[in-house]
Amino acid sequence: MEAHPISWSTEPEEELFLVRRARRGDREAFERLYRRHVGRIHALCRRMTADPQRSEDLTQEIFIRVWERLGSLREESRFIPWLRQLAVNMVLGERRTRGRYLARISPIDDLSGFPDRTETRRSETAPDLERAIAGLPEGARMVFLLHDVEGYRHEEIARMFGRSTGTCKAQLHRARKLLREVLKK
Amino acid sequence: MNCSEFKNKLDDFVDGYLSGGDHLEWERHLLRCSDCREEVDQLRSLIGDAARLPAEVAPARDLWPGIAARMKNAAARRSWRPIFLGCPVAAWPPPPPFWSS
Numbered sequence: 001m002e003a004h005p006i007s008w009s010t011e012p013e014e015e016l017f018l019v020r021r022a023r024r025g026d027r028e029a030f031e032r033l034y035r036r037h038v039g040r041i042h043a044l045c046r047r048m049t050a051d052p053q054r055s056e057d058l059t060q061e062i063f064i065r066v067w068e069r070l071g072s073l074r075e076e077s078r079f080i081p082w083l084r085q086l087a088v089n090m091v092l093g094e095r096r097t098r099g100r101y102l103a104r105i106s107p108i109d110d111l112s113g114f115p116d117r118t119e120t121r122r123s124e125t126a127p128d129l130e131r132a133i134a135g136l137p138e139g140a141r142m143v144f145l146l147h148d149v150e151g152y153r154h155e156e157i158a159r160m161f162g163r164s165t166g167t168c169k170a171q172l173h174r175a176r177k178l179l180r181e182v183l184k185k
Numbered sequence: 186m187n188c189s190e191f192k193n194k195l196d197d198f199v200d201g202y203l204s205g206g207d208h209l210e211w212e213r214h215l216l217r218c219s220d221c222r223e224e225v226d227q228l229r230s231l232i233g234d235a236a237r238l239p240a241e242v243a244p245a246r247d248l249w250p251g252i253a254a255r256m257k258n259a260a261a262r263r264s265w266r267p268i269f270l271g272c273p274v275a276a277w278p279p280p281p282p283f284w285s286s
Contacts, residue, residue, distance in 0.1 A: 068259065
């Protein structure tokens with residue numbers, strides 16, 4: 001799970017230093033790690049949930065879990081992929097506990113569920129796309145984000161959801177189709 | 186190969202999941218079909234825009250105080266566990282016993 005379109009730029013040596021310190025219980029080092037990565041983790045949560053409050057709660061829970069589990073990180077140099085995978089797993093876990101499974105998401109072929117422009121806070125660079133993604137059915141949105149934004153492959157996404165690659169491909173196709181339709185308007 | 190077959194494979198084609206032979210076959214179809222070319226261009230544009238979304242989105246509030254408080258509570262709870270049960274380094278040294286204050 002290495003390649004991903006959005007890169008996590010960071011200075012590896014300083015990162016490693018902070019990870020080592022944090023693993024030994026240094027809270028200041030952990031806070032610096034948090035400050036480095038909170039924007040990235042929150043972006044993931046914000047887009048996956050399309051819910052500002054849930055995304056902030058989840059971001060907070062993710063960093064608490066990271067603190068608790070840093071000791072289980074086998075390779076300190078692989079902190080970023082470990083963090084990213086932990087975050088994705090927690091978002092999906094939270095979704096499961098809310099009783100929303102991918103297969104239960106009913107296909108949506110009309111676009112009436114898309115929020116009005118004024119309902120979603122718009123980012124500076126891709127406001128329409130952000131808004132359109134937020135309006136996708138949940139399952140399609142998550143697969144789209146994992147595949148096209150985070151760079152996971154279908155086999156990996158299928159494993160995360162416990163579904164077939166065919167289901168993931170269908171969700172991705174649906175997401176892209178809906179997005180193209182809504183962005184054409 | 187016709188447009189309907191192509192559209193069924195559109196995502197696989199653009200994502201590079203097709204085998205070399207199939208991919209070349211669809212490339213040839215694209216040379217002949219402007220409708221499918223347009224579909225491919227639109228899809229590639231969408232995928233490109235998605236990959237260029239801002240990598241970071243800051244939360245509306247600073248989450249650190251809440252995280253720090255939870256870390257402190259967790260450490261205080263764990264520091265009272267016997268060390269052979271896996272007392273974490275993060276929780277060491279334990280707070281002074283309540284009778285010493």
